[in-house]
Amino acid sequence: QSVLTQPPSVSGAPGQRVTISCTGSSSNIGAGYDVHWYQQLPGAAPKLLIYGNSNRPSGVPDRFSGSKSGTSASLAITGLQAEDEADYYCQSYDSTLISVVFGGGTKLTVL
Amino acid sequence: EVQLVESGGGLVQPGGSLRLSCAASGFTFSSYSMNWVRQAPGKGLEWLSYISSSSGTIYYADSVKGRFTISRDNAKNSLYLQMSSLRAEDTGVYYCASGQGSSLYLSGYSYMDVWGKGTTVTVSS
Numbered sequence: 118q119s120v121l122t123q124p125p126s127v128s129g130a131p132g133q134r135v136t137i138s139c140t141g142s143s144s145n146i147g148a149g150y151d152v153h154w155y156q157q158l159p160g161a162a163p164k165l166l167i168y169g170n171s172n173r174p175s176g177v178p179d180r181f182s183g184s185k186s187g188t189s190a191s192l193a194i195t196g197l198q199a200e201d202e203a204d205y206y207c208q209s210y211d212s213t214l215i216s217v218v219f220g221g222g223t224k225l226t227v228l
Numbered sequence: 229e230v231q232l233v234e235s236g237g238g239l240v241q242p243g244g245s246l247r248l249s250c251a252a253s254g255f256t257f258s259s260y261s262m263n264w265v266r267q268a269p270g271k272g273l274e275w276l277s278y279i280s281s282s283s284g285t286i287y288y289a290d291s292v293k294g295r296f297t298i299s300r301d302n303a304k305n306s307l308y309l310q311m312s313s314l315r316a317e318d319t320g321v322y323y324c325a326s327g328q329g330s331s332l333y334l335s336g337y338s339y340m341d342v343w344g345k346g347t348t349v350t351v352s353s
Contacts, residue, residue: 119272150336151329155273162323162343163265163273174341206273210336216289217263217275217338 120145121207121220128226129197137192137223139207145218147188150210154183154192157204157222166205167192194225202227230254230342232324237347244314244351250307250324250344258282258302261327263340264309266349268320276322277309278338281331292318314351321346 122140129135139152146152154167165174167183170190182193190209194201207220236248250262264276277298278287286298297310307324323346329337 148336151339153339155340157273162345163325163340164343165339165341168328168339168341169337204272208273208275208339210334210338212336214290215287215334217278217334219273219275222272 119221120211120214120218121209123205123207123220123223125221126224126226128228129194130228131197131199133197134193134195135197135225136194137205137207137225139190139192139220141188141190141209141218143188144213145209145211146185146190148212150212152183152185152190153208154181155206155208157206159203163206197227199227201225230326232326232342232344234322234324234344234347237322237349239350239352240314241353242315242351245310245312246314246349248309248311248322248324248347248349250309252305252307252326255326255342257305259331261331261338262298262300262307263325263327264296264298264307265323265325265340265343266318266320267323267346268317271320278327278334279307280333285333287334311349314349316351319349319351321348 155163156166157163170185171183325340326342
């Protein structure tokens with residue numbers, strides 16, 4: 118059971134917009150701590166996608182965006198492409214656990 | 229090019245020990261905190277441990293506290309994870325990742341910007 122809750126899977130057709138939610142609690146996201154997102158392509162290592170709730174590292178397309186409100190955060194992907202098919206993980210910090218915490222991951226399928 | 233390369237994985241019997249290494253290049257290793265993260269087969273990411281840039285601050289996940297030891301050698305641009313009392317549930321791919329947000333301690337801003345490709349650990353008799 119992950120501290121941060123993500124839907125196990127989402128799907129969308131090419132060109133569509135999908136969102137992935139990440140729900141936490143008052144000891145992590147709700148405490149105001151940043152949320153970060155990682156993309157893990159099949160058979161590859163995770164890659165930083167969004168940091169500090171809504172910032173994109175250099176080289177990440179602006180089709181990817183992040184937001185945070187209250188105890189939840191979201192990753193939005195617009196103009197869905199076949200190469201976006203991957204697992205996506207949210208990450209934050211938990212002050213009760215004094216630990217980095219991850220969501221359980223969401224598998225994105227491009228139909 | 230910024231690069232992290234893990235090594236030292238392999239097959240080990242339950243109760244055994246293993247030492248993982250992570251070689252860093254392309255950035256000033258001594259200025260950054262470092263982390264170990266693992267992924268069990270078919271499962272999600274699990275953060276294991278953090279070490280500050282000067283080794284002054286160290287944190288562990290409860291699942292490995294008392295069994296795993298993180299360390300670093302800034303002169304050798306290397307990060308280590310000494311694993312003992314290994315269990316079947318420790319099987320997985322182990323990643324090292326450089327830290328951002330704070331080089332001194334874990335904080336609400338902490339995240340991991342560069343990841344290695346991972347090394348596989350299998351605990352089985």
